[in-house]
Amino acid sequence: MNAGDERPRRDIGATGPLRTLLRRGDPYIWFTGSALGISLLLIGGLIAVVLINGLGFFWPGPLVRVTLKDESQWTGEMMRREPIPKPGTPEHLKHHRIQLKVGNRDLLGYDFKWIDESEITARDEPRDLVYVERREYGALIGTPALLTVDGAEKAREMKRIWPELKSLIERARSDRALVRKIEKDRIGAINRRIERARLRERRLDLAAQRQPERDFSAERAEIARLRERSQEEYRRAQAELEEVVRRAAGASVTFATTSGGDKELRTLDIYRVYAANRLSFFGRLRIYGARLWSFIVDDPRESNTEGGVFPAIFGTVMMVMLMSLLAVPFGVVAALYLREYAKQGSLVRLVRIAVNNLAGVPSIVFGVFGLGFFVYMIGGTIDQVFFAEALPTPTFGTGGILWASLTLGLLTVPVVIVAAEEALAAVPQSMREASYACGATKFQTIWKVVLPAALPGILTGLILAMARGAGEVAPLMITGVVKIAPDLPLDGDFPFLHIERKFMHLGFHIYDVGFQSPNVEAAKPMVYTTTILLLIIVLLLNMTAIVVRNRLRRKYKTSAF
Amino acid sequence: MNMIETNTARHDPGIRIRTEVRSFEAASGTAVPPVKTSIDLKQVNLSYGDNQVLFDVSMKIGERMVTALIGPSGCGKSTLLRCLNRMNDLIDNTEIKGSIKVGDRNIYAADTDVIEVRRRIGMVFQKSNPFPKSIYENVVYGLRIAGITDKATLDEACERSLKSAALWDEVKDRLSESGLSLSGGQQQRLCIARAIAVEPEIVLMDEPCSALDPIATLKIEELIYDLKKHYTIVIVTHNLQQAARVSDRTAFFWLGRLVEYGNTPEVFTKPKEKLTEDYITGRFG
Numbered sequence: 136m137n138a139g140d141e142r143p144r145r146d147i148g149a150t151g152p153l154r155t156l157l158r159r160g161d162p163y164i165w166f167t168g169s170a171l172g173i174s175l176l177l178i179g180g181l182i183a184v185v186l187i188n189g190l191g192f193f194w195p196g197p198l199v200r201v202t203l204k205d206e207s208q209w210t211g212e213m214m215r216r217e218p219i220p221k222p223g224t225p226e227h228l229k230h231h232r233i234q235l236k237v238g239n240r241d242l243l244g245y246d247f248k249w250i251d252e253s254e255i256t257a258r259d260e261p262r263d264l265v266y267v268e269r270r271e272y273g274a275l276i277g278t279p280a281l282l283t284v285d286g287a288e289k290a291r292e293m294k295r296i297w298p299e300l301k302s303l304i305e306r307a308r309s310d311r312a313l314v315r316k317i318e319k320d321r322i323g324a325i326n327r328r329i330e331r332a333r334l335r336e337r338r339l340d341l342a343a344q345r346q347p348e349r350d351f352s353a354e355r356a357e358i359a360r361l362r363e364r365s366q367e368e369y370r371r372a373q374a375e376l377e378e379v380v381r382r383a384a385g386a387s388v389t390f391a392t393t394s395g396g397d398k399e400l401r402t403l404d405i406y407r408v409y410a411a412n413r414l415s416f417f418g419r420l421r422i423y424g425a426r427l428w429s430f431i432v433d434d435p436r437e438s439n440t441e442g443g444v445f446p447a448i449f450g451t452v453m454m455v456m457l458m459s460l461l462a463v464p465f466g467v468v469a470a471l472y473l474r475e476y477a478k479q480g481s482l483v484r485l486v487r488i489a490v491n492n493l494a495g496v497p498s499i500v501f502g503v504f505g506l507g508f509f510v511y512m513i514g515g516t517i518d519q520v521f522f523a524e525a526l527p528t529p530t531f532g533t534g535g536i537l538w539a540s541l542t543l544g545l546l547t548v549p550v551v552i553v554a555a556e557e558a559l560a561a562v563p564q565s566m567r568e569a570s571y572a573c574g575a576t577k578f579q580t581i582w583k584v585v586l587p588a589a590l591p592g593i594l595t596g597l598i599l600a601m602a603r604g605a606g607e608v609a610p611l612m613i614t615g616v617v618k619i620a621p622d623l624p625l626d627g628d629f630p631f632l633h634i635e636r637k638f639m640h641l642g643f644h645i646y647d648v649g650f651q652s653p654n655v656e657a658a659k660p661m662v663y664t665t666t667i668l669l670l671i672i673v674l675l676l677n678m679t680a681i682v683v684r685n686r687l688r689r690k691y692k693t694s695a696f
Numbered sequence: 697m698n699m700i701e702t703n704t705a706r707h708d709p710g711i712r713i714r715t716e717v718r719s720f721e722a723a724s725g726t727a728v729p730p731v732k733t734s735i736d737l738k739q740v741n742l743s744y745g746d747n748q749v750l751f752d753v754s755m756k757i758g759e760r761m762v763t764a765l766i767g768p769s770g771c772g773k774s775t776l777l778r779c780l781n782r783m784n785d786l787i788d789n790t791e792i793k794g795s796i797k798v799g800d801r802n803i804y805a806a807d808t809d810v811i812e813v814r815r816r817i818g819m820v821f822q823k824s825n826p827f828p829k830s831i832y833e834n835v836v837y838g839l840r841i842a843g844i845t846d847k848a849t850l851d852e853a854c855e856r857s858l859k860s861a862a863l864w865d866e867v868k869d870r871l872s873e874s875g876l877s878l879s880g881g882q883q884q885r886l887c888i889a890r891a892i893a894v895e896p897e898i899v900l901m902d903e904p905c906s907a908l909d910p911i912a913t914l915k916i917e918e919l920i921y922d923l924k925k926h927y928t929i930v931i932v933t934h935n936l937q938q939a940a941r942v943s944d945r946t947a948f949f950w951l952g953r954l955v956e957y958g959n960t961p962e963v964f965t966k967p968k969e970k971l972t973e974d975y976i977t978g979r980f981g
Binding site: 573576 | 815
């Protein structure tokens with residue numbers, strides 16, 4: 136019946152190489168190892184793609200001039216070279232084309248141009264070609280032809296203009312700073328005063344409706360005086376501004392381009408100029424560093440496709456901090472009750488399951504809830520009670536960094552609760568008993584022994600919450616993030632912290648630049664660079680928390696042996 | 697008497713001499729003076745849910761002497777010890793009947809302030825459990841939570857307690873270091889210092905030496921001998937030699953019942969119960 140019955144029992148040690156292998160478990164090690172390897176490869180690949188595409192963005196490549204068969208000339212920065220797809224024909228992928236960043240959008244209407252290599256008759260890199268970063272219309276690529284100061288000709292041709300240009304651009308930088316200072320600080324403050332006067336007047340109107348018998352004429356006269364004075368100041372500041380601009384705008388450079396005649400530019404509008412084909416390696420490196428730096432510290436220009444992302448960095452960091460400030464204490468207190476005070480039973484178990492599952496609710500649902508509850512209900516009520524004079528313009532009844540942080544806090548609080556609960560549970564019972572045996576109450580035991588010992592674990596919760604919160608975009612889009620925020624939520628204007636203001640966020644910035652931009656081709660590398668920045672910020676925030684946690688761990692390690 | 701010495705010699709020759717001295721004292725009767733009752737247990741029954749752990753335990757524990765609770769694992773001696781300062785309150789579903797009087801107050805009366813009870817009855821645990829704080833903060837913890845903030849008082853209490861716990865000379869120069877930086881034996885003495893810093897009347901010790909090496913154990917035993925001048929000490933131990941060495945009275949528990957209770961030399965040399973004799977001669981347990 137069974138062949139095995141006839142044969143002598145096999146020795147257990149000799150069951151064939153495959154059996155032995157399976158029993159030793161080697162394939163399982165390969166299996167688990169390769170699973171880890173694949174995950175690492177995917178993550179590493181993602182980061183590599185982001186890094187390669189993002190870090191090259193600021194590198195000043197050489198500028199080429201190509202002459203085509205039809206005698207037309209094009210200048211620009213080489214972006215890439217690829218085979219031309221012509222499916223079904225023998226030429227498929229046989230010939231190549233190059234993409235030039237030709238700039239000069241104001242003259243051409245586009246920034247990039249594909250050119251078939253077969254069309255090109257000549258290609259060179261003229262030393263006089265310069266790359267100009269300017270206030271409007273993206274880059275300008277051309278040759279300096281004429282420098283005029285206050286209408287009078289100062290110099291002609293590259294070799295005479297170039298030495299002058301450097302100091303002029305340096306001056307333009309300080310002029311711009313001055314203009315910005317007048318516009319933002321002085322005129323901004325005056326505007327805020329005028330707005331406050333308007334709101335005061337409106338408040339008087341509302342009060343007058345309620346108490347028709349009272350006489351408000353004294354207040355009204357004072358407001359009128361205030362307004363008169365502010366308007367006088369405004370006129371003075373405006374005149375000063377015009378004077379500065381007039382003086383600064385005197386110098387201008389005319390560039391000769393291959394793409395449609397000459398272009399005159401005020402030096403005031405020029406941010407940076409470099410002769411790409413004259414740069415040494417270190418010169419390029421310097422330009423690269425300068426561009427990277429201004430990307431981090433400057434405000435965005437040209438609907439976010441140029442300039443920096445500083446407001447977005449600031450908004451992200453501030454939002455994450457506000458969120459942590461709201462979510463962590465709340466989560467820890469909730470975990471304390473769940474773990475230390477609540478009677479452990481089926482209800483607590485149910486709550487625990489619910490909390491764990493809350494982390495799986497799509498973030499946009501939290502966003503909608505935040506919009507309905509925080510913005511409309513709470514914010515709307517605050518407006519009606521405290522800011523009635525500003526209505527119908529909402530103050531708190533619209534998206535803002537406070538509401539966005541609260542919404543994200545809500546989103547991340549389950550993570551904090553779960554981590555904090557685990558940390559509390561991990562504090563040894565013997566430690567609590569020691570405290571009780573000294574005559575401590577439950578509250579004293581929790582406050583003086585359990586919480587300090589659980590702090591490292593709670594910080595783990597903070598780290599997880601920050602990582603989750605910093606990358607979240609969807610709920611922010613409806614609770615306070617905007618494409619361009621005119622003011623930071625923290626500035627020198629009383630009361631300094633403006634939690635009702637809208638803000639910019641790197642995550643949203645990525646989406647906005649990548650998918651909402653009018654100039655996708657130009658913006659694409661910025662998407663990668665912004666991603667790198669966001670990753671670095673999350674990393675830095677986490678590293679800070681990890682360092683703090685490790686320090687606490689050393690302090691509160693629970694046993695010496 | 698003879699039996700104890702042989703046992704000791706077999707297990708740990710280093711402690712033999714001391715055992716003989718202590719045994720001599722106990723045998724000569726000087727260690728058992730006329731006694732005032734410190735803790736009076738009457739008909740104590742305790743159960744965890746459906747599982748009854750203590751049955752009708754009645755005993756009087758004398759003041760300023762060492763009472764050892766011995767018995768095989770699971771006999772309820774640790775549970776009884778934890779009844780004495782209401783540590784069992786921390787365990788859900790604990791039901792206790794009977795009365796435990798400390799002084800003239802039943803600590804299980806409805807109007808008892810549990811915190812006050814625990815302040816008057818300190819406890820040292822099986823595994824040393826210093827807080828992850830400095831040595832100084834460990835010792836004054838009980839005072840701080842009692843609301844004492846005066847630096848001089850705290851300093852004085854810290855020094856006095858550490859001296860009483862025979863640890864002062866070893867740690868006086870590093871009071872700000874973590875309590876966890878000490879060795880196991882030192883940690884246990886730190887815990888004793890912490891327990892006596894609040895000046896309790898009674899100190900409960902739950903197998904205080906079970907995680908220590910013989911040298912550290914010897915130090916703790918010497919300390920217990922000194923402490924009984926000021927404190928009533930109840931000690932749970934698995935180590936029969938230790939019970940014989942340090943205690944004045946010994947109570948033998950078996951399956952949740954108090955089998956025999958008397959002066960230590962008598963319990964060890966002339967036990968009245970067959971069960972006790974079997975246990976201390978190593979026939980079971």
